[in-house]
Amino acid sequence: MSIPSSADSIIVLDFETTGLSPQQGDRAIEIGAVKLHQGEVIDRFQSLMNPGFRVSGFIEGYTGITNNMLRSAPSCAEVMDQFADFIQGSNLLAHNASFDQRFLDAELALICRNYAGKFACTLLVSRRLHQETSSHKLGDLVKYHRIENDGVFHRALADAEMTARLWQVQLNALKDKYAISQPSFELMAKIAKTPKASVEQMLRKEALK
């Protein structure tokens, strides 16, 4: 299967999990995602999932997702199988994408599913495009850029929606500052991999293409 081009859809996703490391036995408890096509949200995916064990009090407090809510939720395998269908044909985007990618890879490996898209990361792009900000936490960036929100944080779909809006802010910054009229997904991924000290020069060259 070929990698989707920038003209195709992008899935912005966010996991809530039992902890920080699937290698240490942590599991996903919620997935939220929006599908973007040409910058517009054209579809959404959200589901709680039962990890098969009780989550800690810290996670209940941090996410607002309680053991009682998870008791009647479908299994991780059932939800992730549906999500694998949802993301086919799309590139992927998350805030601190290495975290979400680890859980996506781990959960899909358990059900022998995979995906073809590439990941981009709004955290890495933010550290390069907005070096003036002291914090690059999603919630702080939402405040800094005055991104519309409903006050819900640390729930998967709400965080995915805000990440999608942050992505649009970053695309607009490239248009305004560097006159790059239609920044591609591939360019954003390239920005994330470019050393911070070289980004300015790289984008100036990009603007001349």
Place this chain on the structure above:
DNA sequence: TGCCAGGCCCTCTTTAGGGCCTT
């Protein structure tokens, strides 16, 4: 019961250490 990770990035760096970010 208590504990756990990993990639990025900076600097008092590279034979390392520590903060940031995600739950």
